[in-house]
Amino acid sequence: MINTLLGKVFGTRNEREVKRLLPRVEAITALEPEMKKLSDDQLRAKTDEFRARVQERLPHISDEPDADPDRRKQIDIERSQAMKEALDEVLVEAFAVVREAGRRVLNMRHFDVQLIGGMVLHEGKIAEMKTGEGKTLVATLPVYLNALGGRGVHVVTVNDYLAKRDSEWMGKLYKFLGLSVGVSIVI
Numbered sequence: 727m728i729n730t731l732l733g734k735v736f737g738t739r740n741e742r743e744v745k746r747l748l749p750r751v752e753a754i755t756a757l758e759p760e761m762k763k764l765s766d767d768q769l770r771a772k773t774d775e776f777r778a779r780v781q782e783r784l785p786h787i788s789d790e791p792d793a794d795p796d797r798r799k800q801i802d803i804e805r806s807q808a809m810k811e812a813l814d815e816v817l818v819e820a821f822a823v824v825r826e827a828g829r830r831v832l833n834m835r836h837f838d839v840q841l842i843g844g845m846v847l848h849e850g851k852i853a854e855m856k857t858g859e860g861k862t863l864v865a866t867l868p869v870y871l872n873a874l875g876g877r878g879v880h881v882v883t884v885n886d887y888l889a890k891r892d893s894e895w896m897g898k899l900y901k902f903l904g905l906s907v908g909v910s911i912v913i
Contacts, residue, residue: 747845750818751838757822766830766902772823773904776816776874783812809875817848820871823903828863831902832895840864848872862892866899873905886911 761769787804790797813820821841829835836844840860843853844867855861865881872879883889889909897907 743846744842747842750821750845751841753818754822754825754841755838757819758825761822761826764826769823769826769830770902770904772819773874776820776823777876779816780809780812780874781876783815784808809877813848813871813875816874817845817871820874821845821867824867824870824899827899827903828866831899832863834860834863836860836863836867841867844868844871862896865892866896870900870903870905873900 764772784805785808787801787808790801793801821836821844825836825841837860840863843855843861843864846853847864848868848871853864855864869879869881881892883892889911893907893909900907
């Protein structure tokens with residue numbers, strides 16, 4: 727009963743999370759007219775621009791090959807944090823580019839709720855979506871964003887059919903934006 731009362735006063739955790747992400751959704755939507763004006767080549771060029779901006783933002787953290795395991799772990803944490811910050815800086819623009827590419831290539835425009843789902847996935851959280859709500863399209867947002875870091879992105883799918891279907895279907899969008907796509911079937 728107390729939780730219900732608190733939820734009504736302060737909102738549920740999900741409501742607060744959505745509210746936190748709405749300014750970014752609005753910023754992405756505000757970029758839509760600008761993205762529509764770009765030619766296909768200009769839209770594709772955004773990928774190289776984002777990659778360069780991400781790389782510029784990353785500090786050069788030395789490998790320290792002789793470092794002890796604890797120091798190596800600390801270096802990995804520092805690199806991951808720097809990458810997260812660099813990707814977060816281009817998230818709004820990158821999502822706007824993917825939204826426009828989805829419209830052009832797939833004739834599918836990401837809805838605001840799908841943008842929120844993409845941000846949630848990018849943050850390493852779980853986004854629960856029902857059948858037909860566009861999980862496959864949502865995945866294009868964090869996949870593209872995280873691919874800008876140059877370390878590759880893996881999408882795990884429940885079966886061979888979906889892996890092949892999704893790589894062909896969404897692969898058109900990724901390839902349009904200058905990314906490569908491959909499928910590995912693990913038995």
